Amino acid sequence: xxxxxxxxxxxxxxACCSPLVSEPLSVETAERIAPLLKAIADPVRxxxxxxxxxxxxxxxxxxxxNDAFDLSQPTISHHLKVLHESGLLDxxxxxxxxxxxxxxxxxxDLASLLGGGL
Amino acid sequence: xxxxxxxxxxxxxxACCSPLVSEPLSVETAERIAPLLKAIADPVRxxxxxxxxxxxxxxxxxxxxNDAFDLSQPTISHHLKVLHESGLLDxxxxxxxxxxxxxxxxxxDLASLLGGGL
DNA sequence: ACAGGACATCGACCTCTGTCAATATAGATC
DNA sequence: GATCTATATTGACAGAGGTCGATGTCCTGT
Numbered sequence: 001x002x003x004x005x006x007x008x009x010x011x012x013x014x015a016c017c018s019p020l021v022s023e024p025l026s027v028e029t030a031e032r033i034a035p036l037l038k039a040i041a042d043p044v045r046x047x048x049x050x051x052x053x054x055x056x057x058x059x060x061x062x063x064x065x066n067d068a069f070d071l072s073q074p075t076i077s078h079h080l081k082v083l084h085e086s087g088l089l090d091x092x093x094x095x096x097x098x099x100x101x102x103x104x105x106x107x108x109d110l111a112s113l114l115g116g117g118l
Numbered sequence: 119x120x121x122x123x124x125x126x127x128x129x130x131x132x133a134c135c136s137p138l139v140s141e142p143l144s145v146e147t148a149e150r151i152a153p154l155l156k157a158i159a160d161p162v163r164x165x166x167x168x169x170x171x172x173x174x175x176x177x178x179x180x181x182x183x184n185d186a187f188d189l190s191q192p193t194i195s196h197h198l199k200v201l202h203e204s205g206l207l208d209x210x211x212x213x214x215x216x217x218x219x220x221x222x223x224x225x226x227d228l229a230s231l232l233g234g235g236l
Numbered sequence: 237a238c239a240g241g242a243c244a245t246c247g248a249c250c251t252c253t254g255t256c257a258a259t260a261t262a263g264a265t266c
Numbered sequence: 267g268a269t270c271t272a273t274a275t276t277g278a279c280a281g282a283g284g285t286c287g288a289t290g291t292c293c294t295g296t
Contacts, residue, residue: 016215016272017182018174024186025168030161037164040232041155042284043148050143050236056136062243064135068142075285077244082283096242096293097134107232114158115229117222118168134242160254180273193255195274200253214263214272 025118036110039086044069045079049107052089052100059092059101143236154228157204162187163197167225170207170218177210177219 025033040046051068052060066076080100083089090101158164169186170178184194198218201207208219 016179018178020169020172021174022172024172025165027161027165030164030168034159034161034164037155037159038283041152041159043145043152044284046148046152046155046236047143047145050148051138053235054138054140054142056139060136061134066243071284072286073243074245074287078284081244093243093292098243102235104235107235111229111231111233113229114225115233117220117225118164118171156253162254184273189254190256191273192257192275196254199274211262211273216273 033110033113036086036088036106039082039088040110042079044071044076045083048076048079048083049088049102053102059099061097061099063097065100151228151231154204154206154224157200157206158228160197162189162194163201166194166197166201167206167220171220177217179215179217181215183218 040049047068048065051065052058055064062076062080065080066073069076080089080091084091084100088103088106090103092099092101158167165186166183169183170176173182180194180198183198184191187194198207198209202209202218206221206224208221210217210219
């Protein structure tokens with residue numbers, strides 16, 4: 001399924017439509033990026049990212065994050081897991097506490113994709 | 119609900135945690151932006167955006183977009199509606215055909231938010 | 237060893253979302 | 267006006283996702 005649009009065959013210009021001038025996003029690229037966007041497409045996770053990014057040494061401990069929301073501790077833990085598994089947050093455990101840190105490159109990669117007009 | 123973290127009171131540095139150095143994303147901002155990200159957080163919609171953006175005069179007609187996917191016409195129509203209603207695509211009908219155009223500002227706004235580290 | 241605190245995992249619930257077939261609408265052509 | 271074509275809307279369904287309470291795990295004091 002879905003292979004014909006990848007080869008970008010010389011477009012036969014049908015009555016209604018203009019030709020393509022740049023290679024569209026491949027199916028593979030789209031499917032690789034969408035999960036990253038899904039990860040940040042949630043108000044709670046956006047605020048979590050922002051909170052972590054805004055901490056003094058670039059990292060925040062979970063206890064701090066829990067307190068910033070009217071949500072249960074498991075829920076925050078779930079959102080942090082989503083952000084971590086998508087590669088947007090680094091995780092490090094020190095003693096009893098767990099610290100999360102924003103992976104800037106992941107964010108800037110997304111930013112340049114969008115800013116580049118896709 | 120959720121007002122205490124908005125005032126950014128001088129942080130009493132508890133044992134585990136570092137203080138905040140920048141204002142985190144407000145609840146309102148997060149809830150305004152998340153729907154935009156949700157709109158592009160789908161592989162089909164990412165490719166739709168990219169296809170529209172890649173057309174010669176900056177716009178593409180629906181007939182062209184339908185052909186690029188192994189999905190039913192109503193499904194593509196649905197995705198285009200989502201992108202349009204979130205403000206990412208402009209819609210204009212000319213005769214029998216409907217043309218969509220990317221609203222660049224919407225994309226660059228998102229890009230600068232992410233690139234700015236939130 | 238035990239107790240307590242920090243964080244994660246599990247299971248359940250409900251809502252949201254992507255998809256399709258069927259149908260509707262609206263413009264063009266005969 | 268009848269018909270054809272392009273696009274949108276509707277209704278139904280399955281699967282994904284956000285939330286919670288209950289429970290588990292791991293560390294640290296005592």
